[in-house]
């Protein structure tokens with residue numbers, strides 16, 4: 517199954533329209549694509565209401581396409597660990613990520629709390645956060661694997677940042693944590709650019725354990 521579960525449109529900081537993203541996903545032979553624009557708290561955000569509008573747009577377009585289109589969001593994790601999302605009505609998929617950590621301690625503390633939020637399906641681009649030079653801390657990595665497992669949150673294999681590490685993903689696999697595949701595309705040319713993620717899923721997960729909402 518060819519999937520890309522992390523794509524931005526011009527509604528947030530992507531370049532292209534929802535329609536063009538779906539066209540690109542179809543042209544690349546994907547079976548499934550998820551539109552996940554940045555949520556409130558990000559500099560270029562969509563509101564929950566805008567996501568529901570995207571959903572209506574997708575419902576009209578879907579019958580003309582083979583690729584299954586999901587509508588979700590990339591919700592912001594705040595430094596406190598709160599997930600900045602009032603509700604997930606009408607959303608198939610909620611990714612959560614922390615873009616603005618000032619230190620790795622802040623990052624881990626926030627993420628460990630965020631994955632306990634029941635609105636969250638997937639932790640996106642773990643170990644990448646603007647502004648922090650990341651050095652994984654084993655103790656926290658282990659706690660995070662447990663938290664993902666205990667809260668049934670999947671881990672994203674992010675092809676744009678080539679993250680998380682294979683070491684971390686192997687621990688996720690051993691704990692029974694599921695994974696998703698994401699290009700983190702911000703333009704149509706990158707939709708479905710998930711070679712690194714697919715290769716990683718094959719090596720680490722033996723292609724077993726893909727999370728599907």
Ligand SMILES: [Zn+2]
Pocket residue numbers: 590613615640641
């Ligand atoms: Zn992100």
Ligand SMILES: [Zn+2]
Pocket residue numbers: 522524590700
């Ligand atoms: Zn993103």
